[in-house]
Amino acid sequence: MIVRNIVLRPDKFIWLTVMGLLCYFNRVELRDEWRLENRQAFANIWSDMVYGVALFLLMYFNQSKVAMIKFTGYKLLNNISDSGKAFLIILVSDILLGYHSEAGWHSLVEIILDHYGLETDQAAVTFFVCLVPVALDVFIKFWVYKYLPRLSPSVGNILDEIRRH
Known part of the structure; x- marks a missing residue:
């Protein structure tokens, strides 16, 4: 052949x-x-x-039901002691923004991109992970030290004492 x-x-x-x-x-x-x-x-x-x-x-x-859910949430938050509120603020901020959360942010971004069929560019993911948690940390600290003492002075005092240590 x-x-x-x-x-x-x-x-x-x-x-x-x-x-x-x-x-x-x-x-x-x-x-x-x-x-x-x-x-x-x-x-x-x-x-x-x-x-x-x-x-x-x-x-x-269903705005009446949404209002009822919001009211229940406010009621639950208001029934927590001030030290409990401070604990929740620290817990949530450490989970989202702590030093150990970088791998979680990488995984979250990759899962979202994969969900929508987009390829993951590691440089872009790293850039996102470097900027977004830092920005969130700045906003949370700004809120905690600027506006939280107006809403609940004792929670602000507890967080100030924690910051000093």
Whole structure:
């Protein structure tokens, strides 16, 4: 058998044919996987949009129930002692912004990007993780030391004592 002016034995021709078919099927399989990933990302975008619209409509048309939930939340927070409030503020800020949370931020950003079918660029993820937690930390500290003493002076005093140590 002659292929491109090269004489091949029948066994080599069969081998090349089989390899060509395997490459073709591999390309088809990769194409199908890529299409499936795109469909899943598109479905995730649409389902999240539908969820957001449904949540907005439920909250808009059931404002009395939303007000009841807000009232319950305020009541729960007001029944916590001042040291408990300070503990919750420190706990939440350390979970979100502590020195150990960098891996969590990396994972969160990668999961969100993967959910929407976007590729993760490690430089962009690192840049995001370097900026966003620091900005959140600044906003929380600003709120804690500027506005919290007006809302609850004793919680502000507790946090000031903790800051001194």
